[in-house]
Amino acid sequence: MRENFLPFSPPYIGEEEIEGVVDSLRSGWITTGPKTKRFEADFAAYLGAPAxxxxxxxxxxxxxxLICNGIGPGDEVITxxxxxxxxVGVIEHAGATPVLVDIEPDTMNIDPAAVRAAVTDRTxxxxxxxxxxxxxxxxxLQAICDEHDLLLVEDAAHAIPARYRGRLIGSGSNPxxxxxxxxxxxxxxxxxMLTGAPEMIDEAIVAHLHGMNRDAWKRGTKSGSWRYDIAMPGFKYNMTDLQAALGLAQLAKLEHMLARRRAIVARYDQGLAPLDAFDLPVEREGCESAWHLYPLRLRDGALKLTRDEFIEELRARNIGTSVHFIAIHTFSYYRRKYGFVPNDFPIAHRESERVVTIPLHPGLSNEDVNDVIEAVADIVKKFRA
Ligand SMILES: Cc1ncc(COP(=O)(O)O)c(C=O)c1O
Incomplete structure:
Protein backbone atom coordinates (compact mmCIF):
# COMPACT_ATOMS: atom_id res chain seq x y z
CA MET A 1 0.00 0.00 0.00
CA ARG A 2 1.04 3.59 -0.65
CA GLU A 3 2.87 5.23 2.23
CA ASN A 4 1.84 8.85 1.80
CA PHE A 5 -1.56 10.33 0.95
CA LEU A 6 -2.17 11.00 -2.75
CA PRO A 7 -4.20 14.22 -2.95
CA PHE A 8 -7.09 14.41 -5.42
CA SER A 9 -5.89 17.38 -7.47
CA PRO A 10 -2.93 19.53 -6.38
CA PRO A 11 -1.90 22.37 -8.72
CA TYR A 12 0.85 21.73 -11.29
CA ILE A 13 3.08 24.72 -10.60
CA GLY A 14 6.67 25.13 -11.78
CA GLU A 15 9.42 27.74 -11.71
CA GLU A 16 7.82 29.59 -14.67
CA GLU A 17 4.69 30.35 -12.63
CA ILE A 18 6.76 31.38 -9.59
CA GLU A 19 8.98 33.65 -11.69
CA GLY A 20 5.95 35.19 -13.39
CA VAL A 21 4.31 36.08 -10.08
CA VAL A 22 7.56 37.42 -8.59
CA ASP A 23 8.08 39.52 -11.73
CA SER A 24 4.61 41.04 -11.24
CA LEU A 25 5.31 41.72 -7.56
CA ARG A 26 8.58 43.46 -8.43
CA SER A 27 6.95 45.45 -11.24
CA GLY A 28 4.70 47.27 -8.79
CA TRP A 29 1.63 46.35 -10.88
CA ILE A 30 -0.26 43.70 -8.91
CA THR A 31 -3.91 44.21 -9.85
CA THR A 32 -5.54 44.26 -13.33
CA GLY A 33 -2.94 45.52 -15.77
CA PRO A 34 -0.73 44.62 -18.71
CA LYS A 35 -0.41 40.90 -17.87
CA THR A 36 -4.17 40.50 -17.55
CA LYS A 37 -4.59 42.09 -20.97
CA ARG A 38 -1.87 39.84 -22.42
CA PHE A 39 -3.45 36.76 -20.87
CA GLU A 40 -6.83 37.68 -22.41
CA ALA A 41 -5.24 38.16 -25.82
CA ASP A 42 -3.17 34.97 -25.67
CA PHE A 43 -6.10 32.91 -24.39
CA ALA A 44 -8.40 34.23 -27.14
CA ALA A 45 -5.69 33.56 -29.75
CA TYR A 46 -5.14 30.01 -28.46
CA LEU A 47 -8.86 29.19 -28.74
CA GLY A 48 -9.57 31.32 -31.79
CA ALA A 49 -12.22 33.10 -29.67
CA PRO A 50 -13.79 36.27 -31.09
CA ALA A 51 -13.11 38.12 -27.79
CA LEU A 66 -26.37 35.81 -18.58
CA ILE A 67 -26.86 39.45 -17.56
CA CYS A 68 -24.93 40.88 -20.52
CA ASN A 69 -27.38 39.06 -22.78
CA GLY A 70 -30.41 40.48 -21.01
CA ILE A 71 -31.39 37.40 -18.97
CA GLY A 72 -33.34 38.49 -15.89
CA PRO A 73 -36.52 38.20 -13.84
CA GLY A 74 -39.33 36.28 -15.52
CA ASP A 75 -36.95 34.28 -17.72
CA GLU A 76 -36.41 30.53 -17.50
CA VAL A 77 -32.94 29.08 -18.00
CA ILE A 78 -32.61 25.35 -18.67
CA THR A 79 -29.62 23.54 -17.20
CA VAL A 88 -27.41 27.21 -11.07
CA GLY A 89 -26.56 29.89 -8.49
CA VAL A 90 -25.89 32.46 -11.22
CA ILE A 91 -29.36 31.88 -12.71
CA GLU A 92 -30.79 32.76 -9.30
CA HIS A 93 -28.47 35.80 -9.07
CA ALA A 94 -29.75 37.03 -12.44
CA GLY A 95 -33.27 36.82 -10.98
CA ALA A 96 -34.26 34.15 -13.50
CA THR A 97 -35.70 30.68 -12.83
CA PRO A 98 -33.54 27.57 -13.25
CA VAL A 99 -35.29 24.71 -15.04
CA LEU A 100 -33.40 21.46 -14.50
CA VAL A 101 -33.53 18.60 -17.00
CA ASP A 102 -31.96 15.16 -16.98
CA ILE A 103 -28.64 14.02 -18.44
CA GLU A 104 -27.34 11.43 -20.88
CA PRO A 105 -26.13 8.29 -19.11
CA ASP A 106 -22.80 7.88 -20.96
CA THR A 107 -21.26 11.38 -20.90
CA MET A 108 -23.36 12.69 -18.00
CA ASN A 109 -23.95 15.85 -20.06
CA ILE A 110 -27.34 17.54 -20.45
CA ASP A 111 -29.70 15.55 -22.70
CA PRO A 112 -30.75 17.61 -25.76
CA ALA A 113 -34.07 15.73 -25.98
CA ALA A 114 -34.85 16.71 -22.39
CA VAL A 115 -33.91 20.32 -23.18
CA ARG A 116 -36.30 20.35 -26.13
CA ALA A 117 -39.12 18.97 -23.99
CA ALA A 118 -38.59 21.66 -21.33
CA VAL A 119 -38.78 24.74 -23.59
CA THR A 120 -41.69 27.07 -22.74
CA ASP A 121 -42.69 30.61 -23.77
CA ARG A 122 -40.57 31.88 -20.89
CA THR A 123 -37.39 29.99 -21.78
CA LEU A 141 -28.29 21.95 -28.50
CA GLN A 142 -27.52 24.75 -30.97
CA ALA A 143 -30.31 23.58 -33.28
CA ILE A 144 -32.86 23.70 -30.42
CA CYS A 145 -31.61 27.14 -29.34
CA ASP A 146 -31.71 28.50 -32.91
CA GLU A 147 -35.21 27.14 -33.42
CA HIS A 148 -36.55 28.83 -30.26
CA ASP A 149 -34.31 31.90 -30.31
CA LEU A 150 -32.54 30.95 -27.07
CA LEU A 151 -29.13 31.99 -25.79
CA LEU A 152 -26.74 29.02 -25.41
CA VAL A 153 -24.26 29.62 -22.58
CA GLU A 154 -21.48 27.07 -22.10
CA ASP A 155 -20.07 26.24 -18.67
CA ALA A 156 -16.58 25.20 -19.74
CA ALA A 157 -15.14 25.09 -16.20
CA HIS A 158 -13.73 21.64 -17.06
CA ALA A 159 -13.25 22.05 -20.81
CA ILE A 160 -9.89 23.63 -21.46
CA PRO A 161 -8.92 22.43 -24.03
CA ALA A 162 -11.74 20.34 -25.51
CA ARG A 163 -12.88 19.92 -29.09
CA TYR A 164 -16.29 19.24 -30.58
CA ARG A 165 -16.19 18.15 -34.23
CA GLY A 166 -12.73 19.64 -34.57
CA ARG A 167 -13.62 23.02 -33.06
CA LEU A 168 -12.18 24.12 -29.74
CA ILE A 169 -14.78 24.84 -27.05
CA GLY A 170 -14.73 28.63 -26.71
CA SER A 171 -13.92 29.36 -30.34
CA GLY A 172 -17.48 30.39 -31.26
CA SER A 173 -19.71 33.35 -30.48
CA ASN A 174 -21.71 31.77 -27.62
CA PRO A 175 -20.84 33.01 -24.14
CA MET A 193 -12.47 33.79 -18.54
CA LEU A 194 -15.53 34.72 -20.53
CA THR A 195 -15.27 34.29 -24.30
CA GLY A 196 -17.81 35.12 -26.97
CA ALA A 197 -19.16 37.80 -29.27
CA PRO A 198 -17.22 41.10 -29.13
CA GLU A 199 -20.42 43.13 -28.42
CA MET A 200 -21.18 40.98 -25.37
CA ILE A 201 -17.58 41.20 -24.15
CA ASP A 202 -17.82 45.01 -24.49
CA GLU A 203 -20.82 44.98 -22.14
CA ALA A 204 -19.08 42.56 -19.78
CA ILE A 205 -16.02 44.84 -19.59
CA VAL A 206 -18.25 47.55 -18.14
CA ALA A 207 -20.28 45.23 -15.87
CA HIS A 208 -17.24 43.40 -14.46
CA LEU A 209 -15.62 46.49 -12.93
CA HIS A 210 -18.15 48.66 -11.09
CA GLY A 211 -19.87 49.71 -14.33
CA MET A 212 -16.85 51.85 -15.28
CA ASN A 213 -16.03 52.57 -18.88
CA ARG A 214 -13.60 50.39 -20.84
CA ASP A 215 -10.11 51.59 -19.94
CA ALA A 216 -10.78 52.40 -16.28
CA TRP A 217 -8.06 49.91 -15.27
CA LYS A 218 -5.52 52.27 -16.84
CA ARG A 219 -6.32 55.15 -14.50
CA GLY A 220 -3.02 54.64 -12.62
CA THR A 221 -0.92 54.96 -15.78
CA LYS A 222 0.45 58.07 -17.49
CA SER A 223 -1.85 57.56 -20.47
CA GLY A 224 -4.92 56.90 -18.29
CA SER A 225 -7.40 59.41 -16.93
CA TRP A 226 -8.71 59.91 -13.38
CA ARG A 227 -12.12 60.68 -14.88
CA TYR A 228 -14.56 57.83 -15.39
CA ASP A 229 -18.24 57.29 -15.86
CA ILE A 230 -20.45 54.71 -14.15
CA ALA A 231 -22.78 53.31 -16.79
CA MET A 232 -24.46 50.77 -14.49
CA PRO A 233 -24.10 49.43 -10.94
CA GLY A 234 -21.45 46.88 -11.88
CA PHE A 235 -19.61 44.13 -10.05
CA LYS A 236 -16.05 43.58 -8.77
CA TYR A 237 -15.12 40.68 -11.02
CA ASN A 238 -11.68 41.69 -12.35
CA MET A 239 -8.63 39.43 -12.55
CA THR A 240 -5.32 40.61 -11.05
CA ASP A 241 -1.92 40.60 -12.78
CA LEU A 242 -0.66 38.16 -10.14
CA GLN A 243 -3.28 35.68 -11.36
CA ALA A 244 -2.64 36.49 -15.02
CA ALA A 245 1.09 35.80 -14.48
CA LEU A 246 0.14 32.29 -13.38
CA GLY A 247 -2.26 31.98 -16.31
CA LEU A 248 0.34 32.95 -18.91
CA ALA A 249 2.78 30.33 -17.63
CA GLN A 250 0.04 27.68 -17.46
CA LEU A 251 -1.23 28.45 -20.96
CA ALA A 252 2.27 27.86 -22.34
CA LYS A 253 2.19 24.28 -21.07
CA LEU A 254 -1.47 23.46 -21.61
CA GLU A 255 -0.85 21.02 -24.50
CA HIS A 256 1.83 19.22 -22.52
CA MET A 257 -0.52 18.97 -19.52
CA LEU A 258 -3.32 17.60 -21.72
CA ALA A 259 -1.01 14.98 -23.24
CA ARG A 260 -0.09 13.79 -19.75
CA ARG A 261 -3.77 13.65 -18.74
CA ARG A 262 -4.51 11.51 -21.81
CA ALA A 263 -1.66 9.12 -21.01
CA ILE A 264 -2.97 8.70 -17.46
CA VAL A 265 -6.49 8.07 -18.75
CA ALA A 266 -5.15 5.32 -21.03
CA ARG A 267 -3.41 3.68 -18.05
CA TYR A 268 -6.55 3.90 -15.94
CA ASP A 269 -8.69 2.43 -18.75
CA GLN A 270 -6.28 -0.43 -19.16
CA GLY A 271 -5.99 -1.17 -15.44
CA LEU A 272 -9.61 -0.66 -14.40
CA ALA A 273 -11.69 -2.13 -17.26
CA PRO A 274 -10.69 -5.77 -16.49
CA LEU A 275 -11.99 -5.39 -12.91
CA ASP A 276 -15.50 -5.49 -14.38
CA ALA A 277 -17.01 -3.51 -11.52
CA PHE A 278 -17.25 0.03 -12.90
CA ASP A 279 -18.62 2.04 -15.79
CA LEU A 280 -15.61 4.01 -17.05
CA PRO A 281 -15.67 7.43 -18.73
CA VAL A 282 -16.26 7.54 -22.49
CA GLU A 283 -15.09 9.78 -25.32
CA ARG A 284 -17.70 9.98 -28.05
CA GLU A 285 -16.72 9.97 -31.70
CA GLY A 286 -16.14 13.52 -32.92
CA CYS A 287 -15.31 14.70 -29.39
CA GLU A 288 -11.97 15.34 -27.72
CA SER A 289 -12.31 15.61 -23.97
CA ALA A 290 -10.15 17.93 -21.89
CA TRP A 291 -10.01 15.02 -19.41
CA HIS A 292 -10.49 17.17 -16.35
CA LEU A 293 -12.04 14.25 -14.44
CA TYR A 294 -11.87 10.48 -14.39
CA PRO A 295 -15.27 9.44 -13.01
CA LEU A 296 -15.66 5.82 -11.92
CA ARG A 297 -19.24 4.63 -11.56
CA LEU A 298 -19.88 1.60 -9.37
CA ARG A 299 -21.99 -0.96 -11.23
CA ASP A 300 -25.17 -2.03 -9.50
CA GLY A 301 -24.65 -5.22 -7.54
CA ALA A 302 -20.97 -5.60 -8.49
CA LEU A 303 -19.56 -4.85 -5.03
CA LYS A 304 -20.71 -5.48 -1.48
CA LEU A 305 -20.12 -1.89 -0.38
CA THR A 306 -21.71 1.49 -0.99
CA ARG A 307 -20.10 4.33 -2.93
CA ASP A 308 -19.47 6.17 0.34
CA GLU A 309 -17.79 3.09 1.84
CA PHE A 310 -15.74 2.72 -1.36
CA ILE A 311 -14.44 6.28 -0.86
CA GLU A 312 -13.50 5.43 2.74
CA GLU A 313 -11.68 2.27 1.60
CA LEU A 314 -9.68 4.35 -0.89
CA ARG A 315 -8.89 6.90 1.80
CA ALA A 316 -7.67 4.07 4.07
CA ARG A 317 -5.32 3.12 1.21
CA ASN A 318 -4.05 6.73 1.02
CA ILE A 319 -5.90 7.66 -2.17
CA GLY A 320 -7.75 11.00 -2.28
CA THR A 321 -11.01 11.20 -4.23
CA SER A 322 -13.90 13.54 -4.87
CA VAL A 323 -17.53 13.37 -6.02
CA HIS A 324 -18.65 15.27 -9.11
CA PHE A 325 -21.33 16.10 -8.32
CA ILE A 326 -23.92 16.01 -5.56
CA ALA A 327 -26.97 16.63 -7.77
CA ILE A 328 -28.26 20.19 -7.46
CA HIS A 329 -31.90 19.21 -6.93
CA THR A 330 -31.02 17.34 -3.73
CA PHE A 331 -29.69 20.47 -1.95
CA SER A 332 -31.95 22.00 0.70
CA TYR A 333 -32.32 25.41 -0.99
CA TYR A 334 -33.53 23.93 -4.27
CA ARG A 335 -35.71 21.31 -2.57
CA ARG A 336 -37.36 24.03 -0.51
CA LYS A 337 -37.80 26.52 -3.34
CA TYR A 338 -38.84 24.17 -6.17
CA GLY A 339 -40.13 21.12 -4.27
CA PHE A 340 -37.71 18.74 -5.99
CA VAL A 341 -37.54 15.07 -5.03
CA PRO A 342 -34.52 12.89 -5.91
CA ASN A 343 -36.24 10.99 -8.72
CA ASP A 344 -37.30 14.11 -10.60
CA PHE A 345 -34.10 13.56 -12.63
CA PRO A 346 -33.55 9.82 -12.32
CA ILE A 347 -30.38 9.55 -14.39
CA ALA A 348 -28.65 12.49 -12.70
CA HIS A 349 -29.71 11.15 -9.32
CA ARG A 350 -28.48 7.63 -10.02
CA GLU A 351 -25.11 8.79 -11.44
CA SER A 352 -24.59 11.26 -8.62
CA GLU A 353 -25.12 8.46 -6.09
CA ARG A 354 -22.64 6.02 -7.69
CA VAL A 355 -19.87 8.27 -9.01
CA VAL A 356 -16.38 8.70 -7.54
CA THR A 357 -13.69 10.80 -9.19
CA ILE A 358 -10.15 9.49 -8.80
CA PRO A 359 -6.94 11.55 -9.06
CA LEU A 360 -6.25 12.87 -12.57
CA HIS A 361 -3.67 15.62 -12.98
CA PRO A 362 -0.42 16.05 -14.91
CA GLY A 363 1.73 15.78 -11.78
CA LEU A 364 0.83 12.09 -11.26
CA SER A 365 3.72 9.71 -11.88
CA ASN A 366 3.16 6.27 -13.42
CA GLU A 367 3.79 4.86 -9.95
CA ASP A 368 1.02 7.07 -8.51
CA VAL A 369 -1.37 5.83 -11.20
CA ASN A 370 -0.39 2.22 -10.47
CA ASP A 371 -1.02 2.87 -6.76
CA VAL A 372 -4.55 4.05 -7.53
CA ILE A 373 -5.27 1.04 -9.78
CA GLU A 374 -3.81 -1.31 -7.17
CA ALA A 375 -5.91 0.22 -4.39
CA VAL A 376 -9.09 -0.04 -6.46
CA ALA A 377 -8.28 -3.63 -7.46
CA ASP A 378 -7.65 -4.54 -3.83
CA ILE A 379 -11.06 -3.15 -2.79
CA VAL A 380 -12.79 -4.99 -5.65
CA LYS A 381 -11.09 -8.25 -4.62
CA LYS A 382 -12.12 -7.84 -1.01
CA PHE A 383 -15.71 -6.70 -1.64
CA ARG A 384 -16.80 -8.43 -4.86
CA ALA A 385 -20.48 -9.44 -4.63
C1 LIG B 1 -19.01 22.81 -13.64
C2 LIG B 1 -18.52 23.98 -12.85
N1 LIG B 1 -19.02 25.20 -13.11
C3 LIG B 1 -18.60 26.29 -12.46
C4 LIG B 1 -17.63 26.21 -11.48
C5 LIG B 1 -17.23 27.46 -10.76
O1 LIG B 1 -15.91 27.79 -11.01
P1 LIG B 1 -15.19 28.96 -10.15
O2 LIG B 1 -14.77 28.34 -8.87
O3 LIG B 1 -14.02 29.36 -11.01
O4 LIG B 1 -16.17 30.05 -9.99
C6 LIG B 1 -17.06 24.99 -11.18
C7 LIG B 1 -16.03 24.90 -10.14
O5 LIG B 1 -15.67 23.94 -9.59
C8 LIG B 1 -17.51 23.83 -11.88
O6 LIG B 1 -17.01 22.62 -11.61
Missing amino acids: ALAVNSCTAALHLG TPLTFAAT KAVICVHYGGHPCEMDD VAFSFYATKNLTTAEGG
Missing part, protein backbone atom coordinates in the same frame (compact mmCIF):
# COMPACT_ATOMS: atom_id res chain seq x y z
CA ALA A 52 -12.23 37.33 -24.16
CA LEU A 53 -12.46 38.97 -20.75
CA ALA A 54 -10.45 37.70 -17.76
CA VAL A 55 -12.42 37.67 -14.50
CA ASN A 56 -11.95 36.43 -10.94
CA SER A 57 -13.96 33.19 -11.33
CA CYS A 58 -15.97 31.04 -13.69
CA THR A 59 -18.97 31.92 -11.56
CA ALA A 60 -18.45 35.59 -12.46
CA ALA A 61 -18.05 34.69 -16.14
CA LEU A 62 -21.31 32.72 -16.09
CA HIS A 63 -23.15 35.54 -14.34
CA LEU A 64 -21.86 38.09 -16.87
CA GLY A 65 -22.75 35.74 -19.73
CA THR A 80 -28.35 20.27 -15.75
CA PRO A 81 -28.62 19.04 -12.16
CA LEU A 82 -25.23 17.28 -12.46
CA THR A 83 -23.05 20.33 -12.02
CA PHE A 84 -21.41 22.50 -9.39
CA ALA A 85 -23.63 24.89 -7.44
CA ALA A 86 -22.25 27.90 -9.34
CA THR A 87 -23.97 27.01 -12.64
CA LYS A 124 -34.64 32.46 -22.72
CA ALA A 125 -31.43 30.49 -22.33
CA VAL A 126 -29.77 27.11 -21.88
CA ILE A 127 -26.59 26.60 -19.85
CA CYS A 128 -24.84 23.40 -20.87
CA VAL A 129 -21.94 22.05 -18.81
CA HIS A 130 -19.14 20.12 -20.50
CA TYR A 131 -18.97 17.60 -17.66
CA GLY A 132 -15.46 16.42 -16.85
CA GLY A 133 -14.21 18.15 -20.00
CA HIS A 134 -16.31 16.09 -22.43
CA PRO A 135 -18.14 18.37 -24.89
CA CYS A 136 -21.94 18.41 -24.85
CA GLU A 137 -23.84 17.47 -28.02
CA MET A 138 -23.47 21.02 -29.36
CA ASP A 139 -25.05 20.52 -32.81
CA ASP A 140 -28.29 19.31 -31.24
CA VAL A 176 -18.39 30.43 -22.76
CA ALA A 177 -17.18 30.50 -19.14
CA PHE A 178 -13.87 28.91 -18.12
CA SER A 179 -12.60 28.26 -14.59
CA PHE A 180 -9.02 28.67 -13.42
CA TYR A 181 -9.75 27.52 -9.87
CA ALA A 182 -6.88 25.74 -8.05
CA THR A 183 -7.92 22.24 -9.17
CA LYS A 184 -8.67 23.06 -12.81
CA ASN A 185 -6.75 22.05 -15.99
CA LEU A 186 -5.29 25.57 -16.14
CA THR A 187 -5.09 27.44 -12.85
CA THR A 188 -4.59 31.00 -11.68
CA ALA A 189 -5.43 29.99 -8.06
CA GLU A 190 -8.83 31.63 -8.52
CA GLY A 191 -9.94 33.04 -11.84
CA GLY A 192 -11.99 32.65 -14.96
